[in-house]
Amino acid sequence: MLDIVIVDDEPLARARLRRLLAAHPEARVTGEAASAAALRDLLERQVPHLVILDIEMQGEDGLSVGRWLAEQPNPPALIFVTAHPQFALEAFSAHADGYLLKPVSAEQLGEAIEAARRPTRAARLSQEPRPQPLLTVSAGRRERLLAASEILAFRAEDKGVTVFVRGEQFFVDGSLKELELRFEPAGFVRVHRAWLVAQAGIGSIERDAIGHHWLNLRGLAEPVPVSRRQLGRVQARLRR
Known part of the structure; x- marks a missing residue:
């Protein structure tokens, strides 16, 4: 299944795309947005496989949003829709996987979906071996090199960051x-403004009596808070 988000500032255009997508059993519309800002908020809660994006919208235009999407660590596939053909060159320079002219036909949409089902740039890159990021920490009078696979979590402090590994913790400068x-490309996820954790180490998410959410992280004794802002994104990452 392809999880799809539709972005267009015209409700009728979104409704037409929904109807066309309903004819494709492999397509599932999981969200809609009427602006670039609304799309960014939506992507905090879910990361779809495909974004169908109008170019000419009120406020920030689709080309700018497309370039921003291409810079994300795990970008979705992207199909632009527009009533004007002159944007094609700019669209593909924004790493678009398709370019459809309004009114979009069922046949054109089907072909674009088939193209989007091929491995995306992010998927191809994820299949290639990449070096693990390393972090230098001070351990007494010596320095120690930590691989990403050793690190459980990072916690922001007033003037630096605490790094947690099994049975130990270190303080490093920086933000x-x-x-x-x-470290996000190595499987780390931001769960709170003060916490970045290794996704592979997450055991469970629990909700307390007053509605706060906490992570149980394997190898770490203390529970890790999950902010409301990050909760949907964390849950989406864990469902993959």
């Missing part, structure tokens, strides 16, 4: 955002 950029 959690910098570490997220380095």
Whole structure:
């Protein structure tokens, strides 16, 4: 199945695409957005396989959004739709997998979906071996090199970051955002403004009596908080 998000500022255009997609048993519309900002909010909660994106919208246009999507660590496939043919070159420079002119026909949409079902750029890259990021920490008078596979979690502090490994923890300079950029491709996920954890180490997510969510991380004694902002994204990552 292809999980698909439709982005168009015209409700009738979104409704037409929904009807056309209903004829494809391998396609499942999991979300809609009427603007670039709404799409970004939606992607915090779910990461679809395919985004069908209008180019001319109120506010930020689709080409800008397409370039932003292409820069994400795990970008979805992307099909642009527009009433104007002159954007084709810019669309494909934004790494589009398809370019459809309105009104979109069922045949054109079917062909574009088939193209999107082929491995995406992110999927091809994920199949290639890539070096594990390393982190240098101080252990007494010596320095130690940690591989990503050794690290359980990172926690932001006032003037640096605490790094958790089994039975030990280290303090490093820098910011959690910098570490997220380095370690997210190695399987780390931001679960809270102060926490970045190894997805492979997540045992369970629990909800307490007052509605807060916490992670049980294998190898780490303390529970890790999950923010409301990140909860949907974390749950989507765990369902894959």
